[in-house]
Amino acid sequence: MERVAGLDDESAEWLRLLDPSAADHRAGLDRLHERLLRIARAEVRRRTARIVGPEVDDLAHQAAADAMLAILAKRDTFRGESRFTTWAYRFVILEVSSKLGRHFWRNPPAPLDDEQWERLPDRLGVDPHEHAEARHLAEVVRAAVDETLTEHQRSVFVEVVLHGVPLDALCARDGVTRSAVYKTVFDARRKIRAALVANGYLDPSVRQEESS
Amino acid sequence: MNARERLARFLRTDPRDVGCDEAMAVLHVYADLVAHDAGAATERYPGVAAHLAACGPCREDLTGLLAALSGDV
Numbered sequence: 642m643e644r645v646a647g648l649d650d651e652s653a654e655w656l657r658l659l660d661p662s663a664a665d666h667r668a669g670l671d672r673l674h675e676r677l678l679r680i681a682r683a684e685v686r687r688r689t690a691r692i693v694g695p696e697v698d699d700l701a702h703q704a705a706a707d708a709m710l711a712i713l714a715k716r717d718t719f720r721g722e723s724r725f726t727t728w729a730y731r732f733v734i735l736e737v738s739s740k741l742g743r744h745f746w747r748n749p750p751a752p753l754d755d756e757q758w759e760r761l762p763d764r765l766g767v768d769p770h771e772h773a774e775a776r777h778l779a780e781v782v783r784a785a786v787d788e789t790l791t792e793h794q795r796s797v798f799v800e801v802v803l804h805g806v807p808l809d810a811l812c813a814r815d816g817v818t819r820s821a822v823y824k825t826v827f828d829a830r831r832k833i834r835a836a837l838v839a840n841g842y843l844d845p846s847v848r849q850e851e852s853s
Numbered sequence: 854m855n856a857r858e859r860l861a862r863f864l865r866t867d868p869r870d871v872g873c874d875e876a877m878a879v880l881h882v883y884a885d886l887v888a889h890d891a892g893a894a895t896e897r898y899p900g901v902a903a904h905l906a907a908c909g910p911c912r913e914d915l916t917g918l919l920a921a922l923s924g925d926v
């Protein structure tokens with residue numbers, strides 16, 4: 642394996658261990674896997690209280706195994722821009738994210754057939770005392786959504802913003818990337834804001850930075 | 854913050870925001886910088902910092918990675 646220049650000792654040692662020609666390669670793999678598993682378990686627990694007992698372990702084992710495969714397949718792309726462990730741990734964190742996204746649908750909240758616009762103020766953290774303004778706000782946003790969003794933007798906005806479906810859960814269900822879902826919501830936010838500034842509901846003095 | 858201000862804040866988008874793919878591609882480099890000096894991370898990657906400020910899932914990934922690095926797990 643190509644030697645990465647300027648590497649710290651610990652990272653260099655990990656790269657040496659992951660080289661299949663190393664005498665202690667097998668032990669190195671075990672050590673890395675053990676760490677990934679410990680991180681995956683902690684990460685599942687940190688993120689959700691909805692998963693308990695043996696399911697935590699199942700999920701953590703899958704995440705650690707998949708991260709291990711990714712690390713071994715991509716180790717030659719490690720360029721020493723970070724410590725090796727930081728680079729490697731990223732894989733297991735991303736695996737936990739995507740597995741939790743899939744897991745969401747095992748026990749999803751009750752299906753929401755209607756668009757529940759009255760939830761919007763709450764989702765934005767509006768003080769419950771502001772009833773009247775909250776109702777008005779939900780109405781003007783809904784009108785802006787009707788006027789400006791495409792069908793696709795609208796359905797993603799409703800699921801993510803109104804119904805609180807996690808981005809990674811949508812990705813798992815629809816087979817799209819987190820980046821694509823984020824961009825859809827980003828564009829929707831920008832268009833809704835432009836409409837609400839144009840009709841005078843929002844103050845244009847807080848400058849809308851243009852994008853794309 | 855009143856209702857309209859909350860809405861305005863939610864709708865505001867940052868043109869420096871690089872999106873999830875670009876942020877995730879450098880998450881390890883960013884995390885090592887943050888672990889050392891958070892200001893340096895923002896300075897070197899303003900677009901990633903803007904993204905992390907707006908994207909809950911990517912921010913969670915960073916938090917998880919930093920927790921893993923801190924050795925508490």
Ligand SMILES: [Zn+2]
Binds near residue numbers: 908911
């Ligand atoms: Zn993101």
